[in-house]
Amino acid sequence: MEANADYVRRGFRLAAPPLPDATAAALSSPRQHAVTTAKVPRRTAPGLFTFRDTVEGSFDLRFAALKSIGEDRVNDRELKLLLKKKHAPICYVWCDPCPWMNISQGIMKTLNINKMVESGFKVKILMADWFSQMNSEISGNLNKMRTVGRYNIEMWKATGMALDKVDLVWLSDEIRRHGDEYWPIVMDIARTNSVRRIKRFCGSRNPYAIGKLNVDEIFYICLQCASILFQKADIWLLGMEQHDANLLARQYYKHFKKKNKAIAVLDNMLPNLLQYPQMENRRHPAWAIFMEDDKEDICFKMEKAFCPPKLAEGNPCLEYIKYIILPWFGMFEVVQKKGNGGKKTFLSMEELTADYESGALHPADVKLALEKSLNEILQPVRDHFGRNGEAKDLVEAIGECYGAD
Template sequence: MNLEGGNVEFLWSSEEIMSRPHEYWPIVTDIARRNKLPRITRCCQIMGRKEQDELTGGQIFYPCMQCADIFFLKADICQLGMDQRKVNVLAREYCDDIKRKNKPIILSHHMLPGLLEGQEKMAKSNPNSAIFMEDEEAVVNLKIQNTYCPPNFVDRNPCLEYIKYIVLPWFKEFKVEQKTKNGEKTYTSFDEISADYVKGDLQPADIKPALAKALNRILQPVRDHFKNDETAKALFQAVKGFEAAKLPNHISNEQDKRSLLMENPIEKEVESLFLKAEDESASSNSSNAQMSVEERFRIVRSIGEECIQEEELLNLLTKKPQPICYDGFEPSGRMHIAQGVMKTINVNKLTSAGCKVKIWIADWFAQLNNKMGGDLNKIQVVGRYLIEIWKATGMNLENVEFIWSSEEINSRAHEYWPIVMDIARRNKLPRIMRCCQIMGRTDQDELTAAQIFYPCMQCADIFFLKADICQLGMDQRKVNVLAREYCDDTKRKNKPIILSHHMLPGLLQGQEKMSKSDPNSAIFMEDEEADVNSKIKKSYCPPNIVDGNPCLEYLKYVVFPWFNEFKVERKAENGGEKTFTTFEELVSDYEKGDLHPADLKPALSKALNRILQPVRDHFKNDENAKALLKRVKGFKVTK
């Protein structure tokens, strides 16, 4: 290969991507979010996989990344094999999608078949299917001798393919020494060879020795280089010692398979990050000066409807005075009361128990999930609006850190993306698809490739932020459990503890959860007093029934934690004024019929309006907040 003159440049993907992550990954994720999963899986041939195989998440990343490479390298021409055609066509389709005029030109070269009968292509896992560049002369002779070469047939004849695509382009001729018929003959075109072969004037017994001889002439300088050059020799020995990517059938245990695979940079990077995180955790002191471990445990545990696992939580609080708690949100529109008030209550509890809370503003994730039409600027406006609400609500920000995912990921790409890709390659696609609930999608939806990226990235966030506790809703449980499973897979001792808080239902009958696309399903943080009154008045509140009653859920998870009481004002003939100090007391009266929806609803509206009034005042009196709210209200909310 002519490497002179600077016209050939070798680029290591790992180095180039890590040095320019702010350019590379936005292209990858944009390609992923614009393409449905079936379109991406059709490209899996580029990895030697077929669509029918059970793919991993990593094999969804691969086509998106290869497509992005073309634009990242500013390529005008894609010169790859026919087996790469689908992903190259994907790049041209992407140009149509983004209205890019200059599409990459595709030059797809021919793919040589395997040497044995029925082999459409060569396989590195079958050494007899191909000639390898370091094959010795005797090995080449033996392989060609055993090659499928049917007399008189040119099509699908591997010997003739080698002559057409290797020998003639290299030497401009093919010399045959025939002992029986026509003696020595030199061919200068493939058509000439084909004509003689079809007629039977040229036999396999004539072609094979001549082909082996020609191939050995080509390979001899390579052999000499790897015998005489010390650096090349050492490299060759190292490569020969690596395990093949496809392992013997008798190794069935998945962990055994992984232990036999060669070490790779991703695994080393991930392992070093985990060791560092565990060292930091182990260096903590044993007690909190202001509060007993038992009291801290009681406060932290009260947040979660479910805790995985309580013993681990107690152990963490015993050993680490300031655990890291991870919470996150996707800026995707107006904020409902659960996100505003419940999060404030939970965060304040965590910080009071000595925790540090890292709130991950998942702006890049919202773009992946196609929120705000994928417009990152709009998404970031929504993010700033949500922060203003928490400030106005009374969130204690002393031990709270807001971290923008787009900024943090780009600034520490060398840490983040190796974890994401390691999670992706270790998990089959069905396992990742079960996590799609975290995006408000179900398994049945027609997902984009980005929605496969999303769970892998959210799982990686936990380790990237060095979180000890994941404090998210029950709808995020599956991806948090995935993080714990990943710890088992990578033999990481300190698993993240999962505190899954309760999910408030929608206000109307049959609504399991609130929906930002249905304004009547929830109280929003900037709702006016009249809006709150109207929504609560219309809300589903069956007499005597507690289960599935949204009004009682609001009382249990919003009003009681906020005020520690609930005051009902009614006429003397209806029972008179009463203040409930526990939810259990209220439930008892409601089930007996001593507390009627007609009395409960006005009292609930009044309590909610008291909570929301400081937020309304902030968005009326603060010019920056007022401008943010106006812009957010103008955005179209997407699912």
């Protein structure tokens, strides 16, 4: 859970760190949540679903919206039963506050949350700030982690997330007010699982970890699992980093014969942009696209990106198009170099894949088109942090928290 110490200030941005470790979430009961609702002018980002007033609308559309977030990582039967039972299920979304944000945490999360809002779900983002106490980079300072969380929220604001229809819940507030409910769950999880099993989960959560695990890392998975169980949620939107904690949570329900367990939707995860063996280097700057990247960064990363000709499966550039570009714009436009063909617009991944695997699309043309599309998505974010006073102050505060020069 340690952040990279090698931060470099460049304008409003901090240099993208290596692959981040996972961090955690929250829990509840019939009580009033400590909730902050961000009120911002609503603007609909390009490519977002527009299922308005779907509480009275199509069951199929609401089901499709959730399926599109997690694809095969959704239990269809459980989800259909829930949607038939409740018109406006409560969906919690896990967020580990982070001083950098890759494009999955920024753009993909915006797309997914807006889909759920437009589909009639009651969405609450859980800011897992409490786990900052395990982060030595900021000396376990909760106030600093709050600043990081506010920076993440400002980033979502710049992307067009429907924050005026989303509740923001801080885990530290929940635990402080309702520790009498939280800590017994933590102890139950620790008591009913072996050290060997917990260590296996920790290794899965952080496959890049080297050496022995500290006690806090072993205990962390119990805290994370308890945080998922604690909230009164119908659905949890989790990253793959929370997959093991969710499995522990399901075991907890089974062991203690608890009812009304929440359904977990695990969102899609973008692959490493680099080819083996470069992808093994966790300090390589081109492994992912970050929300703070400028045009030069995007150009550099696209030059390094792995994009094998005529091969769609396992192609990271095509994955970025599938999960970021097509959902955002509703299309992907390729301007091919002279001799490669003319300009072509793709409206579906199937169409793009067919042309690419046939050799009709050259990898260099795809990468140039992807670079252009990524810059179009990120330019409003750059403009926001370049012009908005509050956003600039947050960037300065982040630099102070992590000792950026």
